[in-house]
Amino acid sequence: xxxxxxxxxxxxxxxxxxxxxxxxxxxxxxxxxxxxxxxxxxxxxxxxxxxxxxxxxxxxxxxxxxxxxxxxxxxxxxxxxxxxxxxxxxxxxxxxxxxxxxxxxxxxxxxxxxxxxxxxxxxxxxxxxxxxxxxxxxxxxxxxxxxxxxxxxxxxxxxxxxxxxxxxxxxxxxxxxxxxxxxxxxxxxxxxxxxxxxxxxxxxxxxxxxxxxxxxxxxxxxxxxxxxxxxxxxxxxxxxxxxxxxxxxxxxxxxxxxxxxxxxxxxxxxxxxxxxxxxxxxxxxxxxxxxxxxxxxxxxxxxxxxxxxxxxxxxxxxxxxxxxxxxxxxxxxxxxxxxxxxxxxxxxxxxxxxxxx
Amino acid sequence: xxxxxxxxxxxxxxxxxxxxxxxxxxxxxxxxxxxxxxxxxxxxxxxxxxxxxxxxxxxxxxxxxxxxxxxxxxxxxxxxxxxxxxxxxxxxxxxxxxxxxxxxxxxxxxxxxxxxxxxxxxxxxxxxxxxxxxxxxxxxxxxxxxxxxxxxxxxxxxxxxxxxxxxxxxxxxxxxxxxxxxxxxxxxxxxxxxxxxxxxxxxxxxxxxxxxxxxxxxxxxxxxxxxxxxxxxxxxxxxxxxxxxxxxxxxxxxxxxxxxxxxxxxxxxxxxxxxxxxxxxxxxxxxxxxxxxxxxxxxxxxxxxxxxxxx
Numbered sequence: 254x255x256x257x258x259x260x261x262x263x264x265x266x267x268x269x270x271x272x273x274x275x276x277x278x279x280x281x282x283x284x285x286x287x288x289x290x291x292x293x294x295x296x297x298x299x300x301x302x303x304x305x306x307x308x309x310x311x312x313x314x315x316x317x318x319x320x321x322x323x324x325x326x327x328x329x330x331x332x333x334x335x336x337x338x339x340x341x342x343x344x345x346x347x348x349x350x351x352x353x354x355x356x357x358x359x360x361x362x363x364x365x366x367x368x369x370x371x372x373x374x375x376x377x378x379x380x381x382x383x384x385x386x387x388x389x390x391x392x393x394x395x396x397x398x399x400x401x402x403x404x405x406x407x408x409x410x411x412x413x414x415x416x417x418x419x420x421x422x423x424x425x426x427x428x429x430x431x432x433x434x435x436x437x438x439x440x441x442x443x444x445x446x447x448x449x450x451x452x453x454x455x456x457x458x459x460x461x462x463x464x465x466x467x468x469x470x471x472x473x474x475x476x477x478x479x480x481x482x483x484x485x486x487x488x489x490x491x492x493x494x495x496x497x498x499x500x501x502x503x504x505x506x507x508x509x510x511x512x513x514x515x516x517x518x519x520x521x522x523x524x525x526x527x528x529x530x531x532x533x534x535x536x537x538x539x540x541x542x543x544x545x546x547x548x549x550x551x552x553x554x555x556x557x558x559x560x561x562x563x564x565x566x567x568x569x570x571x572x573x574x575x576x577x578x579x580x581x582x583x584x585x586x587x588x589x590x591x592x593x594x595x596x597x598x599x600x601x602x603x604x605x606x607x608x609x610x
Numbered sequence: 611x612x613x614x615x616x617x618x619x620x621x622x623x624x625x626x627x628x629x630x631x632x633x634x635x636x637x638x639x640x641x642x643x644x645x646x647x648x649x650x651x652x653x654x655x656x657x658x659x660x661x662x663x664x665x666x667x668x669x670x671x672x673x674x675x676x677x678x679x680x681x682x683x684x685x686x687x688x689x690x691x692x693x694x695x696x697x698x699x700x701x702x703x704x705x706x707x708x709x710x711x712x713x714x715x716x717x718x719x720x721x722x723x724x725x726x727x728x729x730x731x732x733x734x735x736x737x738x739x740x741x742x743x744x745x746x747x748x749x750x751x752x753x754x755x756x757x758x759x760x761x762x763x764x765x766x767x768x769x770x771x772x773x774x775x776x777x778x779x780x781x782x783x784x785x786x787x788x789x790x791x792x793x794x795x796x797x798x799x800x801x802x803x804x805x806x807x808x809x810x811x812x813x814x815x816x817x818x819x820x821x822x823x824x825x826x827x828x829x830x831x832x833x834x835x836x837x838x839x840x841x842x843x844x845x846x847x848x849x850x851x852x853x854x855x856x857x858x859x860x861x862x863x864x865x866x867x868x869x870x871x872x873x874x875x876x877x878x879x880x881x882x883x884x885x886x887x888x889x890x891x892x893x894x895x896x897x898x899x900x901x902x903x904x905x906x907x908x909x910x911x912x913x914x915x916x917x918x919x920x921x
Contacts, residue, residue, distance in 0.1 A: 347682070485704040489697060491683045495646055500750070501670030501698040547684035550704070 268544055268551065275558035279329075282565040286325035287317055289574035320459070323466050325565060328458040330466075331526050332536070332564020334473045334518040336556040337480050339533030340540075341515040344487045344549070345508070346421055353519035353533035356407050356424035356512075358400050360431040362523040363454065365399025366392055370450045371438035392453065393465060393524050400520030403427070404513075411512050412505075417494070455581030456527035458568050469525050476518035477557065479510055484549040487511070491547060531586040532567070535594050536560045563590070618805060618815060620788055622753060625780035627797035627818075628790040630807030631831060636790040637678070637758055639807070643788070644675050644756050657753065670698035674750035676743045678758040682732070688742050689727040692718055695749025717748040720783070721775060737768035744775065748783075755779065757789040761796070769793055773800040794831075798822065798843050806830050846872070855921075856882035859891025863898055867891055870914045874921065887921065 287303070288294050294302060294313050301309035302317035338353035346355070354360070369391060406427075407420070414420050439447055461469065486507040489497035498504050522529060540555040541547060563586075570589060571580045620626060628636050641647045643654060645661055654661040656672055664672070674695065683691060695717070696710045706714075718724040721741045731739060740760055747755055757776070761769040773793070777800045780787040791797050797804060798818040806814045806821055808830040814821060821827050828838040837846050855876045857868060867889065868878055882888055887904040899910045900917040911917040 482702060485697060485700070485702065488694060488704070491686070492681050492694065493677075493679070495677055496675070496681075498646060498666065499644060499670060499673070499675045500694065501667035503666060541685055545685055546690075547686050548690055 264545075271543055272554065272558065275555075275562055278562050279558065279565065282562060282569060283325055283329075286328070286565055286569050286572075287321045289569060290316070290321060290572045291575075291577050292316060293575065323461055323463060324458050325568060326466060327461045327469065327526065328564045328568035329561040330469055330473045331458065331522045331529060332532055332560040332562070332567075333557050334476060334522045334560075335529060335533035335564070336536035336540075336560025337477050337553075338515040338518040338522075340537040340549075340552060340556050341480060341483075341487065341511050343534075343537055344490050345511050345515075346417055347491070347493070348421070349538070350534065351421075352530070353515060353522070354428075354528065354530075355421060356516065357403050357427040357431070358407075358516050358519045359523050359528040360428040361399040361401075361403030362396040362520065363399065363435055363528060364431040365395040365397070365402075366453055367435040367438050367450055368399075369395035370453070371435075371442040371446050390465075396524040396527075397520070400516075400523055404516040404520055407512055407516055408509065411508060417508070452581075453527050454583075456529040456583045458526055458564075458571075458582060459579070461525050465525055469521055472517060472521040476514045476521070479514035479517075480553060483507070483510060483514075484553055487549040526582070529582055529586065531583070531590045532560065532564055535590055536563055538594065539563070618813065620754065620786045622786045623780055623784045624802045625777045625787045625800065626789075626803045626805060627801035628788060628805045628807065629792070629794055629797050629830075631809060632792075634807045634809055635811065636807055640675075640756055640758050640788070640790055644673050645669055646675075667698050670750060670752075672752055673754045673756060674747040674752040676740070676747050676755075676757040676760050678760075678762055680736075680739075680763060681743065684732070686731050687727070688723060688729050688731060688734070689714060689718065691731050691742055692727075692745045692749050695746040698750060713751065714745075714749050717745045718742075720748065720779070721745040736763045737765070737771065740764060740768075740772060741775070744772070744779075748779070748785075752785065754786045754788065757787070759790050759792065761791055761793055769796055773797075776800070777802075794827075795844055853877070854879045854883060854886050856886060856888045857891070858889070859893070861893060863891045863893055867900065867914055867917075870918060874918050876921075889917065 284296060284299060287299050288296050292312075294317065298309055298313060299317065300306075302313045303322065305314045305318065335353050339351070342351040342353060342355050343349060345351075407424070410423060411420055414423070439450065442450075486497070486502055489500055489502050490507070490511075494504050494508075497507065519533070536556050536559050537552065540552050540559050543559070544551050544555050546552065567582055567585045567589070571582050571585045573580060628639065630636055638647070642649045643661075645664070645666075649661075656664065656669075661669075693706060693710070693714050696706060696714065697704065699710060700706060715724065715727070718727050721744050723738060723741045723745060726734065726738060726742070731742065734742065740763070744755075744757070744760065747757075755776075760776075761772050764772060773791075773796045776787050776789055779785050780802070801818055803815060804818045804821055806826055808814075814826045814830075816824075816826075822840050822843060825840075828840065831838055831845065838844075839846050853876050855871055855878055857864065857871065857878050859867065871878055871889070879886070887902060890901040890903070892899050892901060897912065899912060900914065901908065901910050902917060902920065904921075909920065911920070
């Protein structure tokens with residue numbers, strides 16, 4: 254960590270405690286996610302179910318191995334990816350409201366999925382199987398293609414746009430344009446197709462199978478790995494691109510890697526889980542407030558832990574343990590997350606200043 | 611570039627102020643000199659090498675900057691911010707050595723903000739924050755320090771402190787310091803050399819006193835109604851009064867009464883013209899009185915304000 258030789262130990266110690274606390278929290282949430290759901294599995298049998306030990310109910314083994322374990326891992330990966338992407342966007346644009354989707358990655362993915370689900374009515378059922386099963390590969394494919402195209406566009410435009418704010422406005426306009434196309438598709442579509450599209454847009458950690466999870470894990474690892482190279486560059490960007498340049502950094506390359514990492518991360522999540530809001534914008538703020546720093550050497554590990562924990566908590570709540578109902582992830586993140594962030598903001602006396610990026 | 615025919619030189623141990631009216635291209639010149647934007651023509655040499663032949667990192671070892679826009683870094687401590695100045699020396703992961711921290715703490719001490727090193731930047735005053743930004747620039751251990759209007763957001767004492775600091779950095783630490791500023795009077799007092807940029811993009815350079823005496827200053831800033839006074843080195847509005855007044859007295863009371871009369875539109879005469887008002891400043895223990903003789907009447911006032919009211 255960025256520790257001065259004579260800085261007060263308490264800050265450092267407090268941060269270590271926080272890291273430990275979140276590790277414990279993640280472990281606890283992991284176990285609860287495996288144990289709770291429509292069927293409760295006793296905590297003592299979780300391990301048995303995980304490794305498929307003799308004598309543990311076969312249905313439990315099946316539920317844990319094929320439903321709950323992939324789901325909780327998906328949740329953790331998505332939480333990490335969204336938080337990492339959101340942090341980079343907030344720093345690069347020096348805008349506390351920036352989120353992983355600010356450049357229109359989710360718009361591209363949404364358009365892809367909308368064309369796959371809704372447009373299939375017009376083009377003779379090209380993607381018809383997509384209607385029957387959520388998490389079907391064609392949806393992932395459609396979302397990936399959409400996100401990928403936007404990503405390519407961003408990287409291309411990012412090379413010759415001088416001012417990052419221009420990029421921001423372009424992303425915003427792109428989102429509006431794709432939103433309009435999606436609206437047209439919705440307007441002319443049959444109700445059941447519209448419902449299928451809405452369900453996708455609510456987001457879900459379920460229905461990601463092991464193969465897809467592997468792909469997602471690799472993509473997230475690459476994205477987070479890229480970000481892990483950038484604490485110095487991101488810190489420099491806090492002062493603005495001009496300062497970064499005069500400190501000897503290659504700002505063009507830095508911007509390219511940030512855009513690449515952030516877009517790949519948010520694209521992966523949108524492709525596999527749908528457009529999941531809130532986590533990406535909230536987790537960096539939670540990290541800055543808890544760890545009382547904007548230093549990315551501390552923020553990067555912090556948002557990885559907090560992102561995973563928040564996302565796993567959302568996944569747990571969405572299952573409504575003990576009931577047969579499942580809530581959409583977006584409902585949970587926003588309904589439970591927004592009041593939490595309001596509380597975090599208001600309980601700090603100097604909230605306004607320390608909450609800036 | 612906006613300016614043409616520039617042939618300028620900067621030496622170590624020299625504090626140079628770039629002054630000129632708004633919009634003549636001071637910032638553009640500074641950005642070009644620091645490599646932040648490409649030059650349009652001409653040649654810039656740094657330590658005998660062409661500026662564009664430097665790689666960014668090498669340039670960062672030679673030149674560091676303090677830009678005019680206020681920064682907002684969120685929750686960052688003063689020492690962390692100053693430590694960013696070590697970026698050109700640290701590796702990809704910014705691992706700071708003992709030596710790096712020594713340099714950072716030394717620069718914080720030189721700039722006079724070592725007591726603040728564990729404060730958060732957003733809790734500092736504008737003046738303190740500007741000093742921290744100067745410390746960050748110094749931690750880069752540059753040969754040339756370039757500042758774009760570092761005093762813009764500061765109160766008057768703060769400006770004096772910063773200008774004095776820059777002067778000391780040039781002289782005590784053998785840096786070349788170049789700053790643009792709108793504080794002409796401070797520039798005249800502190801700068802070793804002035805680069806004076808005028809509307810037509812010409813730059814005249816020289817010791818501040820030379821530029822005052824040869825009239826360059828007055829010429830560059832001449833506007834309708836504003837006059838540069840070579841005697842005081844200050845700018846005055848040109849409400850040369852039609853009414854004249856004779857003033858006698860001494861010390862600071864005399865000076866400030868004179869200023870007040872100027873503002874009120876009076877010309878202060880060298881000797882008394884019969885028929886015009888005559889003001890006499892009488893400093894006394896505890897309370898100064900201003901005595902006014904006019905049209906055969908004599909009245910006394912307890913303040914300049916009261917005096918002006920009756921004139």
